[in-house]
Amino acid sequence: MRYPTNLVCTVITPSSLPIQQVKIGSSIRAPDFPHAIAREAQILIINNNTNEIDSWTPILLNLTNQGVVLENENRLNPPNNYIDLIENWLQQGRPAGTTFSMGIKNEETVKQCLDILRQRQEILGSSEKQVQLRIDALLMLEVSYKMIKRRERLLREDQSKWWLRLAVVPGRYD
Numbered sequence: 001m002r003y004p005t006n007l008v009c010t011v012i013t014p015s016s017l018p019i020q021q022v023k024i025g026s027s028i029r030a031p032d033f034p035h036a037i038a039r040e041a042q043i044l045i046i047n048n049n050t051n052e053i054d055s056w057t058p059i060l061l062n063l064t065n066q067g068v069v070l071e072n073e074n075r076l077n078p079p080n081n082y083i084d085l086i087e088n089w090l091q092q093g094r095p096a097g098t099t100f101s102m103g104i105k106n107e108e109t110v111k112q113c114l115d116i117l118r119q120r121q122e123i124l125g126s127s128e129k130q131v132q133l134r135i136d137a138l139l140m141l142e143v144s145y146k147m148i149k150r151r152e153r154l155l156r157e158d159q160s161k162w163w164l165r166l167a168v169v170p171g172r173y174d
Helices: 005-011 036-040 057-061 083-092 107-117
Strands: 021-026 043-048 067-070 099-104 123-127 130-134 139-147 162-170
Touching: 021 036, 057 083, 083 107, 083 139, 083 162, 099 107, 107 123, 107 130, 107 139, 107 162
Parallel strands: 021 043, 043 067, 067 099
Antiparallel strands: 099 162, 123 130, 130 139, 139 162
16 A cells, blocks of 8 residues: 555654665656655665656666665666666765665666676676676775565566666775
8 A cells, every 4th residue: 555655754753764764666757755754764665666668767866875676677668777877876976885776677688787887997897797896996886686586486577587786885906
């Protein structure tokens, strides 16, 4: 059940902020992110609509939460490869510990994203499912992917099968 944000705001008082983790249902056209409950939560989990065809990147660029989970890939065609988000993090920086995970339907989408990143001059290392990029003298960005573990045996066609994970971590320079 989805409650109007103003109803939730009457239950959660300013003294309860910031909330450790909050999960909201949202869509690109009506995001609830301007509200302090979503904006100030340490971890924001977004159960987004899979039927949308617009990019989530502009919204993700403006989120300042330490952790964000975008549960579903939508019907954007071609699929969003998140390169714009990664480029923004490399140029603007993010605090150490910032981690975003995005649900992806097709493994080929994340493989192409990592292949593009392997060509960048900031690359520090890579493996089959991970690329490490220098942000500055102290931080690096780890971009990786892994299969989503599900309880259900049968996956629906619109469910994401992979997590694309962006994590800002202390740099390791050998």
